[in-house]
Structures are given as C-alpha cells and as structure tokens.
Amino acid sequence: MVDITPGFGPEEIRSYLKVTGWAPVSGGDVAELWSLPGPADEVVLVPMKPGAPDFSKRARILMHDLARVEFEDVQTVHDAIATVYNDVTDLRASDPSMNDGTIPLESGYELFLSAKRIRVASAAATIRRQGHFRNLPPRAREQAREVRLGQTRRGSYVVPIISQARSPQDVYAPGQDHIDVQVEETLFDRRVTATMSRALGVLEDMAGAHRGPTPSEINDSIGEGVSYELCQALAKVVNTESVSALDVAFRWSRVAAPPPGTPAHVEFNRDAIEIVDQISEQLRTKVYTREHLIYGVVTDLSRQPDDDTGRVGVQTLIKRRSRTVWMDLPDGDYHTAVHCHDAGIPVRVQGMLTSPPGGLARMSVTVFGPDPSLGAN
Structure with missing residues (x-):
C-alpha cells in the first residue's frame, strides 16, 4: 500500500464523498459507513476522529478504496479530497527546451514571482x-501570504496556486442580518480567483484578435479587472529567454459552483504578449476614476410606497472590519436587493x-447585483 500521509480531515472526506455521489448509511462519532449507489454496491468506512492513533491508517485504506472505484491513482484521490474546499490555479510555463520537465533557474524564478504578481494584481482589482x-x-499585498503553492508538476512546468473557495459551513441563510467575518475572509479568496479568471480571459480575447484593441476596449477591460500590474506580471514570465508560452488553468472547488462567465483555461504565447505589452503601456498612463467594490449581505431595507428609490444597507468588510454601507437604489436594483436579502x-x-x-459609510452605486464570484444565483 502506498504510504501517503492524509492532508485532510473528516469534513473534507465527507464533502468529497457527497459531491461524488456517495451517501451515508450508518455511523457515529468514531466512524461512518458511506455507500455508492450502483450495481457494485460499494461501501467505504470514513474515520471521524482525526486525533485517533489509527486515523491515518483508516484514511489510507479509504483512499485506496476510492482509487479503485474511480480508476484513479491514490495521489490523485488524495489531492482531490485535500482541496475539496479550494480552487486550484495551475500556471504552466512551456517551451520545447523543457521536454525533461525541468526549467532554467532564471525562468523558474520569474514564474514563481509572476504567480505572486498575478495574484496580488487580481486582489487589487477585486477591491x-x-x-x-x-x-x-x-x-x-496580503494575498501573497495567504494563498498556498502546491507541489510543482511536470507538463512542462506547472506551479499550482491553492486558494480557499468557501468554508465548510453554508455561506448565508435567507434573511441574514449580519455577515460572518471568518466566512467573508474565506470568500475573498474565491472572489480574487474569479477576478483573475475573468481578467485573463478578457486579455486573451484582446490579444487574440486580428487587430489591436481600441482605447474603448482597453477602458472596458479595466472594469473586468485588467490592470497595468496584471499585464506586466504576464509579460515578465513569457519574455524570459526559455519560456515561449504561459497558460493558466482553473480547477474550481467541487463544493462551490464555478463563477459564471469565467474561462477554464487561457494561454499567452509571445505573439499575444506583444499585444499585452501594448495594452500595458496604455494602462500605465491612463487616467481612470477608480471605483470600489464591496461584498456582503443586505441587512437593511427601507422604502415608502411613493419613493423613486429605496434605502439599502449592505454589511461588508472595510479594512477587515465589519461596516454597514448605506446606498440609495433605483427601483430595479432595490427589488434585486430585496430578493438577495430574502x-x-x-x-x-x-x-x-x-x-x-466614526461616520456613516456611503456609496454612490453604479452596479448592484448578486455576487458573481460565488456561482449562479
């Protein structure tokens, strides 16, 4: 039996089994039995006490059982369970010179540094x-300390960025009257990944067009999270001597729906990077009125029958502290706020x-709606 130390606990196991079609049939505090409907009538034992002396042994047996059922290797099953609450972003640098799965030191350094720069630029655009x-x-800037890097992999040279997608508990309930700071901190990571995916998708579209992007298209791309910093992060790694292309693949958590409108995969070769460099130069000197984004739950609603607008309070995190932001919304947005609250x-x-x-937080709103980072609503 392959000796892989499990990097997960009972909650990750149970969540993984649930999303892959298994269902609990019996059990208690020490262990549970789960079954997979079908002609084979498969049953596995789930250890429930991570501090027990035999937890690792029982978890390894479980991984081997799942690997057999799923026709996968044990490492793949382990990684799928360990990241069930995570999004994984794979950055892959490729070049004909990397056939042996290695990368020159300088190029590898730029790849790791660009992984940080791309993540931080996406976090800035999320704010x-x-x-x-x-x-x-x-x-x-704190994002670089909070996300994790997985083990590098062959093909040609892959660096996985591991970030939280959601917490094990349900996010929010109907009629929620406050935010949970811990949940919001977790959801910020998913929002950053969603911003990264959309922004890179927009850049790929502009770089792959048969003509250069117009000033209007570049301006619109800012609204999707594209920035000078993001463009520079891409260019620095692809412009190194031994890298001819960078592709980014998004593997979304199995327990959180993929954000709508986000590409699963983007790729930038050196021809595309020439366009990205042009976009970057225009963004560097661009005067643009910055707009903030806040995320949270609708906690207050007030409107008189004859009013053209409604008063709405959204509880959010500002500088990592809970605040209520007040805004006046037109009829359509107000009804959206009521629906989201309910x-x-x-x-x-x-x-x-x-x-x-010490004063009231207010917002002059240009866009209001369900958070698109958390899947279709």
Missing part, C-alpha cells in the same frame, strides 16, 4: 477597479465609496 494602481492596497444571496456593489472613521 477596486483601476488601470494602474501604483500603490497596491494593503489587503491585496434568499440569503451575497451581493457585490460597485461605485464611489466614502467611509470616514
């Missing part, structure tokens, strides 16, 4: 839309934010 940040928000759907709001210390 506010801006063509050139110059000074990145502190919350964005259904327990988190929202994303874009606009100009003022949040003086």
Whole structure:
C-alpha cells in the first residue's frame, strides 16, 4: 500500500464523498459507513476522529478504496479530497527546451514571482477597479501570504496556486442580518480567483484578435479587472529567454459552483504578449476614476410606497472590519436587493465609496447585483 500521509480531515472526506455521489448509511462519532449507489454496491468506512492513533491508517485504506472505484491513482484521490474546499490555479510555463520537465533557474524564478504578481494584481482589482494602481492596497499585498503553492508538476512546468473557495459551513441563510467575518475572509479568496479568471480571459480575447484593441476596449477591460500590474506580471514570465508560452488553468472547488462567465483555461504565447505589452503601456498612463467594490449581505431595507428609490444597507468588510454601507437604489436594483436579502444571496456593489472613521459609510452605486464570484444565483 502506498504510504501517503492524509492532508485532510473528516469534513473534507465527507464533502468529497457527497459531491461524488456517495451517501451515508450508518455511523457515529468514531466512524461512518458511506455507500455508492450502483450495481457494485460499494461501501467505504470514513474515520471521524482525526486525533485517533489509527486515523491515518483508516484514511489510507479509504483512499485506496476510492482509487479503485474511480480508476484513479491514490495521489490523485488524495489531492482531490485535500482541496475539496479550494480552487486550484495551475500556471504552466512551456517551451520545447523543457521536454525533461525541468526549467532554467532564471525562468523558474520569474514564474514563481509572476504567480505572486498575478495574484496580488487580481486582489487589487477585486477591491477596486483601476488601470494602474501604483500603490497596491494593503489587503491585496496580503494575498501573497495567504494563498498556498502546491507541489510543482511536470507538463512542462506547472506551479499550482491553492486558494480557499468557501468554508465548510453554508455561506448565508435567507434573511441574514449580519455577515460572518471568518466566512467573508474565506470568500475573498474565491472572489480574487474569479477576478483573475475573468481578467485573463478578457486579455486573451484582446490579444487574440486580428487587430489591436481600441482605447474603448482597453477602458472596458479595466472594469473586468485588467490592470497595468496584471499585464506586466504576464509579460515578465513569457519574455524570459526559455519560456515561449504561459497558460493558466482553473480547477474550481467541487463544493462551490464555478463563477459564471469565467474561462477554464487561457494561454499567452509571445505573439499575444506583444499585444499585452501594448495594452500595458496604455494602462500605465491612463487616467481612470477608480471605483470600489464591496461584498456582503443586505441587512437593511427601507422604502415608502411613493419613493423613486429605496434605502439599502449592505454589511461588508472595510479594512477587515465589519461596516454597514448605506446606498440609495433605483427601483430595479432595490427589488434585486430585496430578493438577495430574502434568499440569503451575497451581493457585490460597485461605485464611489466614502467611509470616514466614526461616520456613516456611503456609496454612490453604479452596479448592484448578486455576487458573481460565488456561482449562479
């Protein structure tokens, strides 16, 4: 039996089994039996005490059982369970010179550094839309310390970025009257990954067109999370001597629906990077009114029958502290806010934010709706 130390606990096991079609049939505090409907009538034992002396042994037996049922190797099953609450972003540098699965030191250094730069640029765009940040928000810089890197893999040279997709508990319930700070911190990672995927998809579309992007298209791309910093991160790795292309693949968590409108895979070769460099140069000097984005739950609703607008309070995190942001919404957006409140759907709001210390936080809203990072609502 292959000796793989399990990097997960009972909750990850149970969540993985649930999304792959298994169902619990019996059990208690020490162990549970789960079955897979079908002609083979498969049954596995799930250890429930991670501190027990035999937990690792029982988990390894479980992995081998699942590998046999799923026709996979044990390492693949282990990684799938260990990342069931995570999104995994694979950055792959390729070049004909990498046939042996290695990469030159300088190119490898740029790949790892670009992984950090891409993540931080995406985090900055998740907080506010801006063509050139110059000074990145502190919350964005913290992303490099919070996400994890998985083991590098062959093919040609793959660096996996592992980030949280959601917490084990349900996100929010209908009529939620407050946010959970821990849940919001977890969801921020998923929002950053969704921003990264959309922004890279927009860049790939512009770089693959038969003509150069127009100023209007570049301006619109800022609204999707494209920035000078993101373009530079891509260019630096592809412009190294031994890298001819960089592709990015997104493997979304099995327990959180993929964000709608996000590509599963993007690729940039050197021809595409020439266009990215042109976009980068225009973004570097671009004057753009920055708009903030906030995420949270609708906690307050107020509207009189004859009013043209409704007063809405959205509880969110500002500088990692819970605050209620007040806004006046037109009829359509107000009805959206009512629906999101009643259904327990988190929202994303874009606009100009003022949040003086000790005073009311207000937002002049340009876009209001369900948070698209968390899947279809």
